[in-house]
Amino acid sequence: MINSSLKQLGNMLHAKKISSVELTQTFLDRIQQYNPNINAYISLDESKALAQAKAADARIAAGNVVPLTGIPIAQKDIFCAKGWQTTCGSKMLTNFIAPYDAHIITQFDTVGAVNLGKTNMDEFAMGSSNETSYFGGVKNPWSLDRVPGGSSGGSAAAVAARLCAAATGTDTGGSIRQPASLCGFTGLKPTYGTVSRYGMIAFASSLDQAGPMAKSAEDCALMMNVMAGFDERDSTSLNREKEDYTRDLYSSNSAKPLQGLKVGLPKEYFSEGLDASVGKVIEAAIAEYKKLGAEIVDISLPNTGLSIPVYYVLAPAEASSNLSRYDGVRYGHRAAEYTDLMDMYNKSRAEGFGAEVKRRILIGTYVLSAGYYDAYYLKAQQIRRLIAQDFVEAFKKCDVIMGPAAPSTAFKAGEKVDDPVAMYLQDIYTISTNLAGLPGMSIPAGFALSDDGVSLPVGLQIIGNYFDEARMLNVAHQYQQVTDWHTRMPAGLE
Amino acid sequence: MALSIEDIKKVAHLARIEVSESDAAATLTKLTGILSLIEQMQAVDTTGIEPMSHSQDLSQRLRDDIVTKTNLREEFQKNAPALGNGSVEPAVVDGLYLVPKVIE
Numbered sequence: 001m002i003n004s005s006l007k008q009l010g011n012m013l014h015a016k017k018i019s020s021v022e023l024t025q026t027f028l029d030r031i032q033q034y035n036p037n038i039n040a041y042i043s044l045d046e047s048k049a050l051a052q053a054k055a056a057d058a059r060i061a062a063g064n065v066v067p068l069t070g071i072p073i074a075q076k077d078i079f080c081a082k083g084w085q086t087t088c089g090s091k092m093l094t095n096f097i098a099p100y101d102a103h104i105i106t107q108f109d110t111v112g113a114v115n116l117g118k119t120n121m122d123e124f125a126m127g128s129s130n131e132t133s134y135f136g137g138v139k140n141p142w143s144l145d146r147v148p149g150g151s152s153g154g155s156a157a158a159v160a161a162r163l164c165a166a167a168t169g170t171d172t173g174g175s176i177r178q179p180a181s182l183c184g185f186t187g188l189k190p191t192y193g194t195v196s197r198y199g200m201i202a203f204a205s206s207l208d209q210a211g212p213m214a215k216s217a218e219d220c221a222l223m224m225n226v227m228a229g230f231d232e233r234d235s236t237s238l239n240r241e242k243e244d245y246t247r248d249l250y251s252s253n254s255a256k257p258l259q260g261l262k263v264g265l266p267k268e269y270f271s272e273g274l275d276a277s278v279g280k281v282i283e284a285a286i287a288e289y290k291k292l293g294a295e296i297v298d299i300s301l302p303n304t305g306l307s308i309p310v311y312y313v314l315a316p317a318e319a320s321s322n323l324s325r326y327d328g329v330r331y332g333h334r335a336a337e338y339t340d341l342m343d344m345y346n347k348s349r350a351e352g353f354g355a356e357v358k359r360r361i362l363i364g365t366y367v368l369s370a371g372y373y374d375a376y377y378l379k380a381q382q383i384r385r386l387i388a389q390d391f392v393e394a395f396k397k398c399d400v401i402m403g404p405a406a407p408s409t410a411f412k413a414g415e416k417v418d419d420p421v422a423m424y425l426q427d428i429y430t431i432s433t434n435l436a437g438l439p440g441m442s443i444p445a446g447f448a449l450s451d452d453g454v455s456l457p458v459g460l461q462i463i464g465n466y467f468d469e470a471r472m473l474n475v476a477h478q479y480q481q482v483t484d485w486h487t488r489m490p491a492g493l494e
Numbered sequence: 495m496a497l498s499i500e501d502i503k504k505v506a507h508l509a510r511i512e513v514s515e516s517d518a519a520a521t522l523t524k525l526t527g528i529l530s531l532i533e534q535m536q537a538v539d540t541t542g543i544e545p546m547s548h549s550q551d552l553s554q555r556l557r558d559d560i561v562t563k564t565n566l567r568e569e570f571q572k573n574a575p576a577l578g579n580g581s582v583e584p585a586v587v588d589g590l591y592l593v594p595k596v597i598e
Contacts, residue, residue: 095573095575096573097572097573099566099569099570099572099573100566192549192550193549193550193552206547206548206549232555232557235552235554235555236548236550236552238550239555305534306534306535306538308531309531309532309533309534309535310535312528312531312532313532313535320509324510327510328575329575329585329591329593330570330571330573330574330591331570331573331574331575332573332575333575334575334576334577334578334585335578336576336578336579337578337579338578338579338594339594340594340595340596341593341594341596342510343594344578344593344594345510346510346511346512347512348575349509349510349511349512350511350512350513353511358511358521359521359524359525359528361509361511362502362505362506362509362511362521362525363525363528363529365505365508365509366497366501366505366525366529367532369504369505369508375536376532376535378545379535379536379538379540380535381545381546381547382540382543382544382545382546383535383538383540383543384545384546385543385544385545385546386538386540386543388546388549419527420524420527420528421527421528421531424528424531435549436549437548437549437550438549
């Protein structure tokens with residue numbers, strides 16, 4: 001049951017072979033058993049979750065059923081959920097009880113999904129290993145001495161360890177796709193503006209985008225049907241027709257269901273910096289796509305290398321502005337001792353933020369400060385356009401772009417924590433899609449052996465053109481019809 | 495552009511984050527590393543390129559000038575921090591937030 005797809009679970013619930021209370025209890029029991037070690041969740045509230053499950057069962061009994069009714073979902077702790085502790089992984093918000101629901105929380109409530117709990121994350125979503133969380137690191141279920149990736153590391157571990165049926169995440173520079181790669185499941189960052197950011201704690205507003213983290217492409221499509229859609233409370237939410245993200249998923253009798261699909265391989269994604277063991281797995285996945293009928297096209301995204309410098313100007317600049325709201329006055333941490341107002345600000349922020357968050361606020365403040373604006377912020381915005389333009393050119397030659405989602409498999413906890421620049425390079429293949437605002441996903445493509453002989457998951461990244469999520473999901477779905485990587489589970493968690 | 499300890503202190507002041515002497519030195523090392531990464535941008539000729547602030551061409555939506563929000567002051571004030579300086583009481587009185595005196 002824990003390995004069932006959302007569709008299968010839905011069918012079981014609708015046919016009353018199982019109740020939502022039973023299903024929710026199954027996951028709560030697993031969380032109780034495994035979470036103390038994995039640390040995927042920051043807060044749990046069994047009585048709230050079971051009350052939602054009971055309401056879902058009543059709804060099912062009344063015949064008022066839609067996909068995801070009664071399905072237990074884990075929510076990244078970046079989403080405000082009324083009455084729930086909502087920390088964003090920070091000491092700053094340890095005592096913050098959200099007074100309202102984020103848009104996506106309302107959406108999940110509306111379909112009768114169950115909120116299992118709030119998942120661990122890098123502090124304010126700043127990190128690629130979940131090690132910046134005030135609530136401690138998260139263990140990768142495939143190898144407990146390794147990181148799950150980040151920033152959505154708790155949701156990632158919860159999906160991989162089957163401590164939820166599916167989860168939500170957010171992706172500012174790779175925070176859904178890199179952990180999906182490191183933990184071996186399917187994660188989608190939609191086109192910027194597709195999912196409302198209302199009630200989602202802001203990091204870098206021009207890049208932040210929420211998306212699903214689940215076992216398969218089909219599961220992600222069902223999650224997208226709930227999460228996506230116009231919301232007037234987010235000024236960047238795009239007013240478009242509601243889409244059915246499952247519409248392109250099909251079962252084909254043809255041996256070549258993807259006949260005619262042009263897959264672009266950017267040479268910059270297969271050069272220096274990519275682990276050879278990861279490269280091999282990606283090549284095998286591409287070979288499988290050829291068998292499915294895809295045509296391979298060589299492309300170039302020449303400004304890929306600049307995406308990291310540009311990101312580490314723009315994201316900290318936006319963060320330094322967004323995080324100025326944490327001043328110890330109305331909510332969040334306030335220092336216990338202070339002399340005057342300025343001292344209260346300085347101490348509350350020094351104590352409430354962790355080291356990486358402070359670094360990024362300082363970088364952001366520096367690049368926006370008098371005399372440096374043109375050299376850093378404006379320059380970065382200009383190169384951002386060059387990066388976006390690379391994709392416009394590439395999509396003239398292909399339908400989707402494929403490559404690795406991360407340059408390596410999961411690394412050991414502590415390995416990169418003292419070297420911010422090495423950590424930042426984890427997102428070399430994911431950041432440029434955020435800068436361009438394009439959709440990207442990572443799907444399980446196999447396993448690579450680490451130096452110490454551990455078999456670890458590898459993710460294949462699929463990047464699509466704007467609003468092409470439905471096609472990307474089918475491209476992933478067809479691969480998942482002929483491979484079983486996405487059904488594999490870490491040992492010892494059965 | 496090489497950063498100095500003085501730069502760190504100035505930026506920390508602008509960002510309203512207290513940085514001790516020993517933290518400032520460690521921060522200097524880390525930020526210098528990040529800035530040298532950022533410096534790669536300077537090699538690119540960006541003459542005449544329009545800056546891109548956002549991936550979508552957006553304009554602000556207008557709405558009717560009517561009240562759409564309900565008053566949640568009491569709900570919001572439940573999250574008020576402890577007053578501090580010896581008091582663990584919430585930093586609110588009569589619906590107002592308490593901060594140190596700023597006007598003599």
